[in-house]
Amino acid sequence: KAGVTQTPRYLIKTRGQQVTLSCSPISGHRSVSWYQQTPGQGLQFLFEYFSETQRNKGNFPGRFSGRQFSNSRSEMNVSTLELGDSALYLCASSGHDEQYFGPGTRLTVT
Amino acid sequence: QKEVEQNSGPLSVPEGAIASLNCTYSDRGSQSFFWYRQYSGKSPELIMFIYSNGDKEDGRFTAQLNKASQYVSLLIRDSQPSDSATYLCAVALKGGFKTIFGAGTRLFVKA
Numbered sequence: 001k002a003g004v005t006q007t008p009r010y011l012i013k014t015r016g017q018q019v020t021l022s023c024s025p026i027s028g029h030r031s032v033s034w035y036q037q038t039p040g041q042g043l044q045f046l047f048e049y050f051s052e053t054q055r056n057k058g059n060f061p062g063r064f065s066g067r068q069f070s071n072s073r074s075e076m077n078v079s080t081l082e083l084g085d086s087a088l089y090l091c092a093s094s095g096h097d098e099q100y101f102g103p104g105t106r107l108t109v110t
Numbered sequence: 111q112k113e114v115e116q117n118s119g120p121l122s123v124p125e126g127a128i129a130s131l132n133c134t135y136s137d138r139g140s141q142s143f144f145w146y147r148q149y150s151g152k153s154p155e156l157i158m159f160i161y162s163n164g165d166k167e168d169g170r171f172t173a174q175l176n177k178a179s180q181y182v183s184l185l186i187r188d189s190q191p192s193d194s195a196t197y198l199c200a201v202a203l204k205g206g207f208k209t210i211f212g213a214g215t216r217l218f219v220k221a
Contacts, residue, residue: 035211099159
């Protein structure tokens with residue numbers, strides 16, 4: 001079974017721009033969650049999508065948004081990028097019990 | 111109070127010893143408990159998950175959960191240098207996978 005894939009793996013953007021990250025979950029998994037990981041704040045939950053609906057949401061500003069498609073693939077978007085948005089963005093795919101992470105997208109905002 | 115607390119370490123153990131990693135959580139509504147291993151520059155890798163009080167064993171790893179004490183631990187038997195990594199404890203509430211992570215414990219296994 002193929003694992004979780006994320007694209008792109010690396011991204012450099014300028015302050016004020018927007019960015020879209022993509023995640024393809026494990027086949028058969030209907031839940032996709034997004035996390036931000038930084039050295040200072042650790043791993044923080046952004047949101048979870050299940051069957052195209054946002055099921056859970058973390059404490060991030062509205063600049064962070066996401067969606068899920070009928071094939072369970074998910075995208076997250078960050079608008080008006082700030083320097084502090086530089087981080088590793090991780091997507092996690094969940095079946096019934098467990099949650100598996102993708103390799104992540106390293107976003108650098110300059 | 112942080113929602114999920116772990117000793118940041120580093121925890122250093124000799125090769126072949128038992129490494130004991132601990133975690134406490136604050137929300138009594140927590141339902142699912144996970145241990146992940148993360149090597150530097152890599153994404154977290156799921157080691158184990160546990161839902162019920164007691165022990166759950168998988169190879170060299172044993173997870174222990176005590177909901178009354180709001181405590182979850184991970185034991186690594188016969189520790190190997192390749193086990194050197196950061197271990198993340200994570201807790202999810204009912205109704206999905208909104209998962210709160212601890213800051214992680216760095217483990218060093220000395221050959």
